[in-house]
Amino acid sequence: MENRQSPMLELIDIYKNFGDVKVLKGISASIAKGELLTFVGPSGCGKTTLLRIIGGFTPLTSGKVILDGENIGALPPNMRNTKMVFQSYALFPHMNVRKNIGFGLKLKKWPKKKIDDRVEQLLSLVYMEGLGDRTIDRISGGQQQRVALARALALEPKVLLLDEPLSNLDANLRVVMRDEIRNIQERIGVTTIFVTHDQYEAMSISDRILVLSNGVIQQIGSPMEIYEKPANQFIAGFVGYVNFLEGTVKKADPRAETISVSTEYGSLTVATGNQRKVDIGDTVVIIIRPETVTLFPAERTDLPNTFHGRVESKMYAGNLAKYTVRIGDKALVIDQYNPKDAIQFQRGDDVTFTIPETVHILAKPAIQA
Amino acid sequence: MAAAAVGGVRNSFVYKIRSFINKNLVNLFAGALFALLAIFLVYPICAVLVNSFWGEDGFTLSFYKEFFEYNFYYWSLFNTLILGFSTMIILVVVGFCFAYLTTRGPLSLRKPLKIIALLPLAAPPYIFSISLITLLGRNGFINNWLNLNFNIYSWTGVIAAQCLAFLPLSYMMIENVLNSLNPSLEETAADMGASEARIIRSITIPLAAPGLLKAALLVFVMTIAEFGNPAILGGRLPFLAPDTYLMITGEGDFNMASVLSLVLIVPCVIIFFLHNYVLKGKGYATIVGKPTATEPKEMSPVVKIPFLLITIPAAVMILLSFGVILLGAFVKIVGVDNTFIIDHIINTQSNIAIWNSIKVSLAAGLFGAVVGTLLAYVIMRGKFPGKRIMEMMALSGFALPGTVIGVGYIIAFNRPPFLLTGTIWIIILNCVFRFVAVGVEAGISKLHQISIEIEEASADLGADFITIFIKIILPIMFSAFVAGFIYTFMTTMMSLSSVIFLVTPGFDLASVYIYLTAQLGELGLASATTVKMIAIVVVCMAILKIIAKKTGLDVSKQQGV
Numbered sequence: 001m002e003n004r005q006s007p008m009l010e011l012i013d014i015y016k017n018f019g020d021v022k023v024l025k026g027i028s029a030s031i032a033k034g035e036l037l038t039f040v041g042p043s044g045c046g047k048t049t050l051l052r053i054i055g056g057f058t059p060l061t062s063g064k065v066i067l068d069g070e071n072i073g074a075l076p077p078n079m080r081n082t083k084m085v086f087q088s089y090a091l092f093p094h095m096n097v098r099k100n101i102g103f104g105l106k107l108k109k110w111p112k113k114k115i116d117d118r119v120e121q122l123l124s125l126v127y128m129e130g131l132g133d134r135t136i137d138r139i140s141g142g143q144q145q146r147v148a149l150a151r152a153l154a155l156e157p158k159v160l161l162l163d164e165p166l167s168n169l170d171a172n173l174r175v176v177m178r179d180e181i182r183n184i185q186e187r188i189g190v191t192t193i194f195v196t197h198d199q200y201e202a203m204s205i206s207d208r209i210l211v212l213s214n215g216v217i218q219q220i221g222s223p224m225e226i227y228e229k230p231a232n233q234f235i236a237g238f239v240g241y242v243n244f245l246e247g248t249v250k251k252a253d254p255r256a257e258t259i260s261v262s263t264e265y266g267s268l269t270v271a272t273g274n275q276r277k278v279d280i281g282d283t284v285v286i287i288i289r290p291e292t293v294t295l296f297p298a299e300r301t302d303l304p305n306t307f308h309g310r311v312e313s314k315m316y317a318g319n320l321a322k323y324t325v326r327i328g329d330k331a332l333v334i335d336q337y338n339p340k341d342a343i344q345f346q347r348g349d350d351v352t353f354t355i356p357e358t359v360h361i362l363a364k365p366a367i368q369a
Numbered sequence: 370m371a372a373a374a375v376g377g378v379r380n381s382f383v384y385k386i387r388s389f390i391n392k393n394l395v396n397l398f399a400g401a402l403f404a405l406l407a408i409f410l411v412y413p414i415c416a417v418l419v420n421s422f423w424g425e426d427g428f429t430l431s432f433y434k435e436f437f438e439y440n441f442y443y444w445s446l447f448n449t450l451i452l453g454f455s456t457m458i459i460l461v462v463v464g465f466c467f468a469y470l471t472t473r474g475p476l477s478l479r480k481p482l483k484i485i486a487l488l489p490l491a492a493p494p495y496i497f498s499i500s501l502i503t504l505l506g507r508n509g510f511i512n513n514w515l516n517l518n519f520n521i522y523s524w525t526g527v528i529a530a531q532c533l534a535f536l537p538l539s540y541m542m543i544e545n546v547l548n549s550l551n552p553s554l555e556e557t558a559a560d561m562g563a564s565e566a567r568i569i570r571s572i573t574i575p576l577a578a579p580g581l582l583k584a585a586l587l588v589f590v591m592t593i594a595e596f597g598n599p600a601i602l603g604g605r606l607p608f609l610a611p612d613t614y615l616m617i618t619g620e621g622d623f624n625m626a627s628v629l630s631l632v633l634i635v636p637c638v639i640i641f642f643l644h645n646y647v648l649k650g651k652g653y654a655t656i657v658g659k660p661t662a663t664e665p666k667e668m669s670p671v672v673k674i675p676f677l678l679i680t681i682p683a684a685v686m687i688l689l690s691f692g693v694i695l696l697g698a699f700v701k702i703v704g705v706d707n708t709f710i711i712d713h714i715i716n717t718q719s720n721i722a723i724w725n726s727i728k729v730s731l732a733a734g735l736f737g738a739v740v741g742t743l744l745a746y747v748i749m750r751g752k753f754p755g756k757r758i759m760e761m762m763a764l765s766g767f768a769l770p771g772t773v774i775g776v777g778y779i780i781a782f783n784r785p786p787f788l789l790t791g792t793i794w795i796i797i798l799n800c801v802f803r804f805v806a807v808g809v810e811a812g813i814s815k816l817h818q819i820s821i822e823i824e825e826a827s828a829d830l831g832a833d834f835i836t837i838f839i840k841i842i843l844p845i846m847f848s849a850f851v852a853g854f855i856y857t858f859m860t861t862m863m864s865l866s867s868v869i870f871l872v873t874p875g876f877d878l879a880s881v882y883i884y885l886t887a888q889l890g891e892l893g894l895a896s897a898t899t900v901k902m903i904a905i906v907v908v909c910m911a912i913l914k915i916i917a918k919k920t921g922l923d924v925s926k927q928q929g930v
Contacts, residue, residue: 057556076666077559084560090553094575103571104561155561 006069008033008191009054009159014063016049016215023049025215027063031159034189036182040202041212042238047195048163050212054193055084055161068158083157087164089148091136097123097147098132104155122150125184142173149181153190160185160192166201178205199239203227211235229360236287236362243288243332249278258357261286264330265307271357278363287360290335295323297343298350305355311345325351391834395751398743399759405740406762408787409802413777414769420627420780432628442625445607446632452608453593453636456531460588461581463532464539466679469569472547474676476665485684486540488691491910492903493863493880494534495597499887499895500690501530502602503703510693510704522604530598533687535591539584546580547573565669586640593636594770596866601887609633610772614869623780630773641768694903697896713897722882723901726862729793729878733800734858740801741808741853742846748809749816750824760809767806771866774803779870796871796878800861807860808853811922815849818921848920852913859909862902 007030016024039047052058056077065073072080126146166174203223211218219231230236247263309325321339436442471483505521600611616626782789789795865880886895917923
């Protein structure tokens with residue numbers, strides 16, 4: 001997703017050390033105006049530290065933070081036009097909802113009437129009309145979340161920073177609030193950075209995702225790119241379940257844009273796409289998502305990329321049936337969606353399965369992390 | 370055969386006693402402890418109360434009338450309240466500055482400032498009278514050096530000494546509340562554009578308010594109950610605690626002494642209740658996110674400079690005070706004749722006083738720990754009416770000013786059936802019951818950590834109560850026992866306000882000896898004795914710190930002498 005505009009926020013070669021510990025090792029990224037970018041990664045990967053550096057709460061060791069063309073890397077939080085919603089919401093417990101939202105405006109010495117109007121407008125933006133006079137302990141967790149959001153939006157920040165904003169909510173509310181945040185963000189078009197450790201949350205809310213591990217960017221891309229074309233095995237395994245299959249390239253046909261890979265299952269034909277160049281003899285890793293494999297009764301052998309195995313276990317989960325199929329000494333996890341309308345197999349059945357040509361492949365040395 | 374053997378055991382005398390104890394041990398303890406608390410805590414206080422109403426001609430209000438008619442008396446009350454208020458206000462400000470700097474200030478300052486703010490805990494409060502006299506008294510070396518004509522025996526002197534002595538109390542409370550504030554609240558305010566000064570005003574102080582109030586109340590109570598500093602530095606100014614003492618030693622007027630000490634109780638009791646029942650659990654609960662590594666931010670000079678201007682002089686005074694006490698112990702007269710001598714340190718009377726104090730403190734510590742541990746157990750696990758009353762009785766000794774209990778003891782134990790006056794026991798018992806609260810609280814918090822199911826499980830496995838008590842409860846409570854012992858030992862060592870009523874001529878305790886030598890201007894002897902006392906207290910604190918580290922039971926920060 002190339003953007004032609006100049007970016008709203010640019011991170012240039014950011015390093016951060018806590019004493020001897022290198023938390024961030026050269027982060028560079030740019031975020032377009034109005035975009036929602038998610039930082040995702042396992043705990044301790046440095047995503048919150050990176051967010052706090054952008055917000056000005058943690059000084060950086062080296063690098064630049066360019067906000068709308070201006071280097072703000074050395075400014076304190078109160079001097080930069082980024083606003084943060086903390087994981088704990090950080091609502092002031094000694095002020096009511098209205099005062100919390102208006103806090104920044106009051107500091108900016110807005111006249112009282114103007115503050116009141118703006119606060120009303122924000123309350124309605126976050127669906128909290130009429131609750132302005134409540135104290136913080138008398139609104140629910142989801143409402144606290146909205147107040148924190150409204151307070152951060154009050155000053156119309158150039159970049160909104162959200163630090164794991166949904167982690168204090170229970171599972172159902174989390175989905176509701178996730179959609180609501182995305183909805184509000186798209187309506188007012190504020191450039192947003194969202195930090196989460198939950199890859200599904202990241203997938204569902206983002207324009208683009210930045211996957212961070214051990215202080216290094218593993219990949220930046222749209223959710224689709226991250227899922228379908230992961231840059232390495234770490235990302236492939238981090239988002240969703242994946243079967244890894246190793247093989248050696250046997251035949252590369254440049255005209256058909258396919259290669260033939262010899263694997264433990266047998267020979268497999270794979271489309272190369274247009275970017276990946278592999279040569280005969282290279283070792284590759286094939287990324288097989290469980291839901292892309294199709295199961296057939298053992299008699300079907302007329303399809304391409306067909307292999308044989310035996311059902312080792314089956315787990316029925318309503319919307320899908322999860323099979324583990326054994327092929328020699330390898331096991332393959334296969335998800336069969338809508339099992340009601342499909343042929344179901346039982347433990348011990350001999351089956352045939354097909355792997356689509358469009359599976360993603362990684363050159364072997366690409367393993368990082 | 371087996372049945373016969375069991376039957377034989379069941380009929381044996383030992384078994385009968387054992388099963389009786391098994392059934393009734395907690396209640397037996399409860400009865401004994403009730404009796405002890407009644408005799409050694411309730412009875413003396415009632416004796417004071419009765420004495421304030423009971424003259425030679427029976428019931429009368431004339432003593433109270435006298436109190437409010439003579440300006441000497443009611444000025445004593447006013448002065449005490451003024452002293453309490455001014456110390457309270459100064460210490461909330463100074464304590465806040467110290468706590469802010471040690472929790473949010475530059476890293477290099479945090480540790481040293483914290484140590485200095487806690488340093489006065491290692492010494493009795495009246496050490497600052499001695500150091501201030503050494504520094505700024507008539508012959509004080511700063512007075513001489515700068516040729517000041519400063520009079521330390523004044524309001525300034527008393528307030529300064531009280532502030533230095535009770536800084537740790539205010540600091541610890543405020544530091545605690547500042548540490549517990551969710552840092553993202555202040556960060557959000559900064560994010561919204563607030564300057565540091567604005568954050569302190571709009572966020573930090575309002576959120577810390579309950580803690581600041583608690584600190585203020587505690588400082589107030591401790592200050593008005595303090596005997597040493599106003600007695601030594603008060604000069605001609607009347608204050609309630611020293612006046613009560615003079616009323617007995619000078620005039621032998623037990624009735625007026627009772628009135629004076631009761632007048633002192635009133636604000637203490639009010640504040641004790643406010644603190645324990647009204648303010649308990651007050652504060653703001655905030656959702657806590659994950660702890661993030663917050664690095665210290667550069668403080669803005671608008672905040673940093675005034676905060677340093679407040680804390681640095683206080684820190685310097687504390688260090689200087691400990692310095693001159695140490696120096697005073699080893700030179701002839703600090704600043705006047707700085708020749709090294711060991712006469713003060715090896716002085717026989719000082720050593721006898723220290724030795725007496727150690728003996729008394731050991732006995733009080735041991736007895737106090739036993740009583741405290743048993744009280745804690747009985748309060749937590751007993752099932753009898755009056756448990757709450759028992760707990761309040763046990764904790765009241767700590768809340769009451771030492772003067773009241775001191776007066777109560779001489780009145781109550783001056784005649785049969787409890788004739789104890791003049792013996793070492795009256796001092797020991799006095800300290801046991803004044804400080805037992807800390808042992809009780811330590812024991813209760815220890816028992817809170819262990820589920821009653823542990824005891825039930827032991828019973829389930831076949832243990833009877835005696836076995837459970839010896840094998841399970843005592844080992845678990847052992848750390849509380851040791852903590853109670855050391856704490857009582859340490860506070861008895863430093864205690865002055867109530868033992869001063871109870872010592873007899875010829876039997877000096879270290880604290881009383883320090884007070885008397887300071888009164889007489891024998892600063893060298895006072896300093897030397899204080900140095901020895903500090904050495905003992907520091908060892909005790911080290912032991913308490915080790916207990917706190919090993920078992921999580923921290924009583925080292927209780928202050929009350």
